[in-house]
Amino acid sequence: MGGMGGMGGMGGMGGMGGRSQARNRPTQGDDERYDLEIDFLEAVFGVEKELDTMRLENCDKCSGSGVKAGTKPTTCGTCGGQGQVVATVRTPLGNFQQVTGCQACGGTGQSSTPCPSCGGDGRVRRSKKIQLRVPPGVDKGSRLRVRGEGNAGRRGGPPGDLYVFINVRDDPELKRFDNVNISSTVTVPYTKAILGSTVKVRTVDGPVDLKIPAGVQPQATLLMAKRGVPRLGNDSARGDHYVTVKVTIPSKLSDEERAMIEKLDEKQK
Ligand SMILES: [Zn+2]
Ligand SMILES: [Zn+2]
Incomplete structure (x- = not known):
């Protein structure tokens, strides 16, 4: 044992002893x-x-x-079946016996x-x-x-x-927020915004009628209750669908339309 050298020699010995195996105990898979x-x-x-x-x-x-x-496993020739080897480590304080796992057999005491x-x-x-x-x-x-x-x-x-x-x-129209809620926008012409209307809104359940109240304001949000996403782990609870109303205002008018709008405008004064 005295001539075996220090820690550095151990690694070399393990390498010479043959293929190094991991320990044989059962381990959980990744x-x-x-x-x-x-x-x-x-x-x-x-x-x-x-x-x-x-x-x-x-x-x-x-x-x-x-x-x-x-084939059957045989006793490891390096450690004699002990699974560990003793090396002498030289330090300024003297020589110490150090026990380490046998690298040749991975500490199993067997080679196979x-x-x-x-x-x-x-x-x-x-x-x-x-x-x-x-x-x-x-x-x-x-x-x-x-x-x-x-x-x-x-x-x-x-x-x-x-x-x-x-x-x-992603969906091109429907957006999810707060996990269970849906938002989307619907566009209505200004006349329908003033007079009120019923429009088809695409929801997760398919097209659903939404009543646009008369006098709805641009960017108003209308609620379609329980048309949102089922809550994970409790499908009977569903979120809501929020619809933001966009109002289109024409940038060009026919002569007839212009005349009618001007008439309305006069009544405002
Ligand atoms: Zn195999
Ligand atoms: Zn061994």
Whole structure:
């Protein structure tokens, strides 16, 4: 032992001892991320999606052990099966015995022929289709957890989870705010703004009649109650749809129109 040198020598020895393996204890698999982009209305009412995921699964050639099928692990020649080695460290205060994990066998005390299919990891990368029910009310940045559908654990450890990050494509007319509310604009001619009217407004439920009250002011906001987005986790509660009224004023008038407006204008005085 005395001639083995210090810490620096340890690394070299590990390298010479052969392939360095990670420890053999079961560890939980890593979580996996999947980015899913859905349409505006799919986010509002929920949707069923098939995800093409890639993740580590247990290698079936070696049943997840990482050891080549038909071979048996043997006692590690470097540590004699102890899983640790003792080195003498020289310091100005004297020599110290230092116990460290055996790098040749990764502290397992055994050396084995790695499975050629998975390179000894016990897991291989594979694709899997997963059916995902996206609930109503998700929004940009929502994160859905699919338990146990992440990467397989090592040596029989539990799998990680799959996290689905939601992105939502914009709608050209409808905007979402405060998670559950919708806003849009409707344009009415000035005559209809003065006299009142009923217009069709596109909502998440399709076209819905909206009563424009007589004398509505430009930029007024009208409320369509319960025409918003279902609350995530409680679909029976829905937000509202706010409609901002835009009033168009003609920039050109026919002679007849001009005469009528002038008549109205005189009455204002
Ligand atoms: Zn060893
Ligand atoms: Zn394998």
